[in-house]
Amino acid sequence: METGRRNIKTDLINTLCALDCKIYKDELLSRRSSFKIGGAADYFMEIPNEKALREFLKYAQKNNTRYFLAGCATNVLFSDEGYRGVVIRLTGDFERLEIKDCEISCGGSVSLAVALKVALDNNLSGLECVSGIPGTAGAAVFGNAGGKDLWISRAVKSVEVYRGVKKKLINKEKIDFGYRKSGLEGCIITKVNFSLKKEERNDILKEVLESIQKRSEAQPLSVPNAGCIFKNPPGISAGKLIDEAGLKGVCRGAAKISEKHANFIINTGGAKSADVKELIAFIRKTVEDKFGIRLETEIKIV
Numbered sequence: 001m002e003t004g005r006r007n008i009k010t011d012l013i014n015t016l017c018a019l020d021c022k023i024y025k026d027e028l029l030s031r032r033s034s035f036k037i038g039g040a041a042d043y044f045m046e047i048p049n050e051k052a053l054r055e056f057l058k059y060a061q062k063n064n065t066r067y068f069l070a071g072c073a074t075n076v077l078f079s080d081e082g083y084r085g086v087v088i089r090l091t092g093d094f095e096r097l098e099i100k101d102c103e104i105s106c107g108g109s110v111s112l113a114v115a116l117k118v119a120l121d122n123n124l125s126g127l128e129c130v131s132g133i134p135g136t137a138g139a140a141v142f143g144n145a146g147g148k149d150l151w152i153s154r155a156v157k158s159v160e161v162y163r164g165v166k167k168k169l170i171n172k173e174k175i176d177f178g179y180r181k182s183g184l185e186g187c188i189i190t191k192v193n194f195s196l197k198k199e200e201r202n203d204i205l206k207e208v209l210e211s212i213q214k215r216s217e218a219q220p221l222s223v224p225n226a227g228c229i230f231k232n233p234p235g236i237s238a239g240k241l242i243d244e245a246g247l248k249g250v251c252r253g254a255a256k257i258s259e260k261h262a263n264f265i266i267n268t269g270g271a272k273s274a275d276v277k278e279l280i281a282f283i284r285k286t287v288e289d290k291f292g293i294r295l296e297t298e299i300k301i302v
């Protein structure tokens with residue numbers, strides 16, 4: 001891997017600043033992720049509108065600029081070495097939400113909690129499966145977030161995406177949704193159109209509150225983490241396998257397998273990505289040796 005700093009041209013910086021982008025040089029990614037882990041990115045850019053996004057993508061394509069799109073980084077493990085290139089985050093216009101009858105259109109960076117609240121306030125059902133899940137609408141659709149059996153894809157009507165500098169509207173039938181996948185690799189989801197159903201507010205609220213309650217009982221929400229580390233293998237819970245392998249509480253440096261939920265690794269204070277990676281490798285090996293099942297990571301290791 002190339003290790004040198006990647007500089008971007010002053011012209012692009014000036015253009016993007018004139019388009020209201022915020023650009024941070026050598027930004028610590030530990031400040032930008034729920035895991036609180038990660039060294040400095042050469043650049044961290046907040047891109048608030050499509051014009052700026054197009055300018056950035058045009059430049060990136062022409063100059064072969066390496067970039068990573070982050071939502072709220074609640075499902076990401078950034079490296080201790082940081083990121084050689086640009087981490088981008090959609091803000092501004094991409095945080096807008098519109099509602100018309102039973103449809104809610106969310107910019108790619110609308111928080112799931114906001115989308116769910118608006119749905120609830122308008123007696124619209126369909127997003128309950130993401131109750132209590134942190135992060136943005138775009139990332140949730142990208143990773144088809146949800147619970148064990150109900151995923152956000154059930155509520156998606158279409159998405160607007162950039163693939164390179166080209167913008168496209170993709171209807172749900174053309175999206176290859178599956179367990180924690182959408183097949184939208186290489187796309188930047190700038191808008192998600194949800195199609196929801198009218199229902200009794202109290203029924204929706206009951207489901208939302210029950211789900212949030214279950215999470216707070218089962219997950220280590222008061223300490224930095226990045227959600228489930230591994231995907232569930234077909235028909236089995238990864239957490240159960242890790243628990244049955246006797247791994248709860250195992251530590252590497254300041255990273256620890258949660259005592260509350262074995263599929264969570266928590267940062268007990270100052271954990272390094274190397275500690276987390278070591279734990280991941282150890283869990284994999286132990287579970288594979290014991291049960292013959294190879295676990296696949298759910299978090300994105302950058």
Ligand SMILES: Cc1cc2nc3c(=O)[nH]c(=O)nc-3n(C[C@H](O)[C@H](O)[C@H](O)COP(=O)(O)OP(=O)(O)OC[C@H]3O[C@@H](n4cnc5c(N)ncnc54)[C@H](O)[C@@H]3O)c2cc1C
Nearest residue numbers: 071072073074075108135136138139140142145146189227
């Ligand atoms: C306490 C906790 C509980 C969680 N519980 C669940 C759960 O029950 N179910 C579940 O599915 N997840 C869960 N997660 C994981 C996480 O919240 C979801 O995966 C969420 O969708 C990630 O959103 P984000 O904005 O933080 O995305 P990020 O973590 O920033 O990014 C995740 C991936 O999405 C990509 N991405 C980000 N934005 C976009 C975009 N606009 N277009 C295309 N790609 C994009 C990124 O490049 C990256 O590959 C949990 C996380 C935590 C911390």
